[in-house]
Amino acid sequence: MYYPVNEMFQTIQGEGYYSGIPSIFIRLQGCPVHCKWCDTKHTWTCSDTNKISIEELIKKNISNKTWSYIDVKTIIFNIKKQKWKARHIVITGGEPCIYNLSFLTYGLEKNGFTCQIETSGTKLISCSFNTWVTVSPKKHKNTLYSSILRANEIKYPVLKKEDLSYLDAILSILKNRKNCHIFLQPISQNKESLKICIETCIIRNWRLSIQIHKYILIR
Template identity: 45%
Template sequence: MTYRINEIFETLQGEGTFTGVPSIFIRLQGCPVGCPWCDTQHTWEINSADEVSVARMMDKSEASPHWATMSSDDIVELIKQRGYRAKHVVITGGEPAMYDLRALGEALEAQGMRLQIETSGTYELLITPATWVTVSPKLDMPGGYLVRSDCLSRADEIKHPVAMQKHVDALDQLLKGQRLNADVVICLQPISQRPRATELAMKVCIERNWRLSVQMHKYLNIE
């Protein structure tokens, strides 16, 4: 099994339950969902002309659609060579659930690492049992994909972007009648740090005992 890797880097997780936790991010190439506010639109398309060597992919100084093909063993070895110390690994994209992530998950867990996947919930999850699943449901996006019930029922965390009350209402409608994990964490995340969106998210989180996700990495200006 090989993966199209847009970038691998070590930083702090800036969103959701693990905010502030040192993390290794593995960003996969490809996503057809088409969220208008997406801040990684360079990961959407998979073009053979954008394939580069692992060395060139790792040396990128700015966001680009260039990706490299790597196996699970390649990724583990790169993490060792780079001397990354974080034990929390975030598999993101793009849409990482486009890939079968079981081999990668098993290889990383064998190194004592904890995995988190950040997904739109629009693809079947092929992951290890121990993987922490963050579903950020994308509703009525241009790609036309539906959020899967099996993804929601597997979610450890549901992290929903909001700007207006209609986004909260859409989440309510999505979760209506849905079987969720008893201890699932529900986070509201203001889109683009807009003040009105933040005020709304804070209000709803307090009312419902949900959690606010403020994208700390953008306030700190880190990747």
């Protein structure tokens, strides 16, 4: 199975449940969801004119539209070749769930890695049983019922107080499920949104996700 990979790099996970954990990010190219405030718009389309080799991809250290079509074996081979110490893999995008991620996640797990997927929840999720699924529902986009039920964590982006009503509708599906962690994340480090998130997290006993990589200026 081949995947269009936009970038692959080692860093610190800056969001949600695994914040602070050394991680290898595999960012897949392609997203049909098109959120207004998306900060990875360069991943939306897979144009052949932007194809690069795996060697160029590994060296890449800027965000742009280039991508490489790579099979699971080559992805794992190249991760091992870098001698990266992180053992946690974050598969993100784009919208990674437009692809069947079972091959990738089972392949990585067989090689000693743990996997996490970051998805909008608008596409069917296909991945290994043990993959940690982070669903980040987008207001006005259709979050699938099956995605909400599969989520290990819900990381909800907040701009205004009104945004919380969509989250409440989603949470009504989960009812009393206790093992799903709820995070609020202010959009684009907006100060007013941060204030809303802090106040709401305290009142509802939820957790705050502040995209620490943007504060400590890492990728």
